[in-house]
Amino acid sequence: MRIHREGISILIVFSVFVTTVNLIVAWYLPIMLPLTLFGALVLMGLSLNFFRNPIRKVPKPDAQLIYAPADGTVVVLEEVEETEFFKDKRLQVSIFMSIYNVHANRSPIDGEIIYFKYHPGKYLLARHPKSSTENERNTLVFQNKNGTLLIRQIAGAVARRIRCYVKQGDKVTQGQEFGFIKFGSRADLFLPLGTTLNVKLGDQVKAGIDVIGQF
Numbered sequence: 001m002r003i004h005r006e007g008i009s010i011l012i013v014f015s016v017f018v019t020t021v022n023l024i025v026a027w028y029l030p031i032m033l034p035l036t037l038f039g040a041l042v043l044m045g046l047s048l049n050f051f052r053n054p055i056r057k058v059p060k061p062d063a064q065l066i067y068a069p070a071d072g073t074v075v076v077l078e079e080v081e082e083t084e085f086f087k088d089k090r091l092q093v094s095i096f097m098s099i100y101n102v103h104a105n106r107s108p109i110d111g112e113i114i115y116f117k118y119h120p121g122k123y124l125l126a127r128h129p130k131s132s133t134e135n136e137r138n139t140l141v142f143q144n145k146n147g148t149l150l151i152r153q154i155a156g157a158v159a160r161r162i163r164c165y166v167k168q169g170d171k172v173t174q175g176q177e178f179g180f181i182k183f184g185s186r187a188d189l190f191l192p193l194g195t196t197l198n199v200k201l202g203d204q205v206k207a208g209i210d211v212i213g214q215f
Contacts, residue, residue: 004104006163006180007051014047046099053104056208058175064146066195066213067108067174068205070187072097077201082190085115085141085150090190091197093212095205097185105153105179105187106207107172111144116168138164138179142172147215150190153179175208 003011018040025036058067076094081087097103117139136155141148153162164179172178181187189212191197197213199205205212 002053002055003048004051004053004180006182007047011044011047011051014044018044050099050103052102054102056106056175056206058208061110061174063110063144064215065109065174065211066149066189066191066215067106068095068207068210068212069105069108069151069178069189070095070097070181071101071103071206072187072204074199074201074203074205075186076188077197077199079193080190082150084117084139086148086190089193090150091193091195091213093189093191093197093199095187095189097181097187102207103181103185104177104207105151105181107142107174107176107178108149108151108189108212109142109144109146109172110174111142111172113140113166113168113170113172114143114148115139115141115150116164116166118164136162138162140164140166140178147192147195149192150188152188152190153181154186154188155181 022033022036022040026033072095074093075096076092078092079089080092082090119137119139138153139150141150153164155162161182166172166178191213195213195215198211
């Protein structure tokens with residue numbers, strides 16, 4: 001299993017901590033050692049699961065297809081007014097990432113990053129309707145010859161660290177990793193009206209694997 005670079009330092013610190021705790025327990029309270037060892041193994045397993053970073057290849061590269069930018073559950077599918085960049089009506093598709101999902105974000109299309117902006121903000125629950133506009137977030141706009149779409153990486157109540165590895169002017173390929181959000185969080189897509197959607201509310205999707213829609 002490949003571990004994401006964002007988790008390596010955290011896992012090292014965590015390993016040192018639990019090892020120290022278990023050594024202290026073994027010395028002063030050995031009767032409790034099986035319990036603390038079990039707890040350490042469970043927590044380490046959850047941490048490894050969270051920071052896993054599977055190698056993925058886009059099943060069908062196609063400039064018209066829009067792949068999921070995040071793993072998780074589709075929690076919003078609606079027509080909304082996008083006020084930051086497009087300033088018009090768009091189809092919003094929101095994907096909620098629980099702590100059990102892979103948290104690497106991947107480019108839904110080939111193209112260029114034509115807009116990037118970081119917004120400081122609150123840490124409302126990622127499922128909260130206002131998290132898209134009030135939480136800490138990154139806004140990225142991807143463009144290719146077929147269309148333009150906007151993605152927001154949104155921090156949640158626990159996820160207070162958003163990483164983005166691209167900037168305005170960068171070229172990206174479909175399925176390329178462009179960011180990471182630590183712990184439960186959310187990704188919003190704003191697509192052109194008329195986009196053919198391939199998902200419905202409650203669907204589970206995987207970044208770079210499942211098609212969200214088509215220009």
